Amino acid sequence: MMIKNIWIIFIRDIRVNTREFMTLYMMIIPLVLAVGINLLSPGINDTSVNFALVENENPEQAAYFDDFAHVELFSDQQRVEDRVRSRDDVVGILPKDNGYYIMTQGNESELVLEYAKLLNVLYESDVQLEDARSEIIEFGRTVPPLKKMLVNMLLLLISMLAGMLIAMNILEEKMDQTVSAINVTPTSRSAFILGKSFTGMFVALFSSIACLLITGFYNVNLGQAALVVFSSTILSLLIGFIQGINSDDAMEAAGSVKLMFLPMAGSIAGYEFVTGNWQIFFYWSPFYWAYRANDMILSKSGTWPRLILYIGIILAICGAVYTLLAPRIRKGLQ
Amino acid sequence: MIEVEGLYYSYSNDDNFAVKDVSFKVAEGEIFGFLGPSGAGKSTTQGILTGLLQLQKGNASVAGYDIKNISRKMFNKIGMSFEQSNVYSKMTAKENLSFYSKLFDVETRDPMELINLVGLGGKENMRTGEFSKGMKHRLTFARSMINNPSMWFLDEPTTGLDPAIAADIKDIIKEHNNKGVTVFLTTHNMYIADELCDRVAFIINGEIRLIDSPKNLKLQYGKKLVEVEYGQDGNVKKETFSTILQEDKDLLNKIIADKEILTMHTKEATLEEIFIKVTGRGLA
Structure with a gap:
């Protein structure tokens, strides 16, 4: 009976959400952003080594490098330098005296740097593809870092949107005063809360997996990714319930859930830019752990013990938040 | 069908009671009217009996179920029509009734039959957000019958309706009562109470002052x-x-x-x- 009612509430919410612009937008925008990431950043299956060279400076060298890596040509040395300074890994090959020097931003992978050096030496030694006796099978870095970061951020955004969706659905019940009508049916309050949560969780899981597939991350462990999305979405759902109960209109509900962007953005910035010793200041944030776990999964370097540790921390934080919010949620749904 | 004894309720959990020492019984098949002005304690009493408010002090049973420990199964037997219309505005009239019918685990009525019964035939595929106040009220009333309740709680069922529709609603209540449905009617409309009720209770400041049949009261006071x-x-x-x-x-x-x-x-x-x-x- 309880499962049946959870399902009925879930189906109703999904159906109604497709009728309203704002909720429909929340369900579709992650997929649009995933396509955008594909358009704006290099594909996962592209070579992960990019060279920037000066156009017409040495066409023969550019053609040689193009056989082994992705080559971008620029009109002058300044533009090459600008390109190297951009977010993703690009190595500049610039003329100096009678030879060339390798220009890097400084945060490139050692493997990329070694590859650039090797390729330059091979070119200067006039080694041709036909001379090669060995074959490069794998290069180590399989995922462009910019793309990985964007997809990771998108996964966190999806969990947040799931919270917003819950807030909208609760707000709808509140404005139509329909909770009291549900309360005089055999549907228990737990079934009602679970039915609503299932909607947010389904949207989060579906959108996350779809976004991973759209952005080309189909080789990552989708089960691990789903677990991280599941755990990080719990917090968003709790916040969504509270904001839905406390808000009087859609804009207020969406606006208050948006406050979660602050700890989310802080957690991402903390993980990406703060040195190891200071990262302890972000340990309180479930978004930090979710971002860290996603990073591990997207890099295909995730191990189950570490993942379980990260998920355990996220769930423990969510559990503490639930203990604080559950009485208010139950009271608000009376 | 309903037994209430020494019922107290305070919204502020102190001695400021909205309902004080309320006791009454409603027999099976009876239409029992709860009359009083706004804020008298009518809706509070009804809220407790329908499980919308937690029983604080006293004893109450509805349709054989103890209100202290409400079993969700009780709601298969009761129907509740709210004073404030509460239907999903983004769903059509038919979708609203279909959705609620699935939440019960007893045989339910055909949504179209109920829509026609309350005079909303032809509007079944219209979103209720586009409904007038009276149409929403009729749909709320129709929904309360979806599970064939044997105990029917009606909170101001004719409020805001034009006289012709109100007369239809009264006829529906009478018809269901004739089939054995017990009705607990909360209203401040003396005419509907007079026309429908077998007995009425006067409640004021949370206390019942009198319970009798309209006929006896008229004989006594007229x-x-x-x-x-x-x-x-x-x-x-x-x-x-x-x-x-x-x-x-x-x-x-x-x-x-x-x-x-x-x-x-x-x-x-x-x-x-x-x-x-x-x-x-x-x-x-």
Whole structure:
């Protein structure tokens, strides 16, 4: 009976959400952003080594490098330098005296740097593809870092949107005063809360997996990714319930859930830019752990013990938040 | 069907009670009216009996279920029509009823049958957000019948409806009552209570002041007089006669036989007049 009612509430919410612009937008925008990431950043299956060279400076060298890596040509040395300074890994090959020097931003992978050096030496030694006796099978870095970061951020955004969706659905019940009508049916309050949560969780899981597939991350462990999305979405759902109960209109509900962007953005910035010793200041944030776990999964370097540790921390934080919010949620749904 | 004993309820969890020592019984198949002005404790009592409010003090049972530990199964037997319409505005009338019908685990009625019953036929595929207040109220009323309840709670079922629709709603209530449905009617409308109720309770300031049938109350509190207007020599004359004194009865018979009667009214008290007499307050 309880499962049946959870399902009925879930189906109703999904159906109604497709009728309203704002909720429909929340369900579709992650997929649009995933396509955008594909358009704006290099594909996962592209070579992960990019060279920037000066156009017409040495066409023969550019053609040689193009056989082994992705080559971008620029009109002058300044533009090459600008390109190297951009977010993703690009190595500049610039003329100096009678030879060339390798220009890097400084945060490139050692493997990329070694590859650039090797390729330059091979070119200067006039080694041709036909001379090669060995074959490069794998290069180590399989995922462009910019793309990985964007997809990771998108996964966190999806969990947040799931919270917003819950807030909208609760707000709808509140404005139509329909909770009291549900309360005089055999549907228990737990079934009602679970039915609503299932909607947010389904949207989060579906959108996350779809976004991973759209952005080309189909080789990552989708089960691990789903677990991280599941755990990080719990917090968003709790916040969504509270904001839905406390808000009087859609804009207020969406606006208050948006406050979660602050700890989310802080957690991402903390993980990406703060040195190891200071990262302890972000340990309180479930978004930090979710971002860290996603990073591990997207890099295909995730191990189950570490993942379980990260998920355990996220769930423990969510559990503490639930203990604080559950009485208010139950009271608000009376 | 309903047994309430020593019911107290305080919204502020102190001695400021919204309902004080309320006790009454409603027999199976009865229409029981709960009459009182706004804030008297009618909706609070109904809220406790339907599980929308937690029972704090006292004992209550509805349809054989103890309200202290409500079993969700109880809701298969009861129907509740709210004073404030509460239907999903983004769903159509038919979708609303279909959704609710699936939440029960007993045989439910066909949504279209109920939509037609309350005069919303042809509007079933319209989103209720586009409905007028009265249409939403009718749909809320229709929804309360979806699970064939044997115990039916009605909170101001005719409020805001035009007289023709209100008459239809009253007919539906009577028809269901004739089939054995017990009705707990909360209202401040004395006319609907008078027309429908087997017994009424007057509640004011959270306390029940009186429980009796409308007929008994009228006999007890009404004046035994008849007021007659009749034509005589081109003029209209108005006289009041006792229905007890033989002399007045004879005179009245003579006027009826000889004169042209224009109007004739018994001077029985209305429920509202009785309410004011008993409680010292009006029903508005």
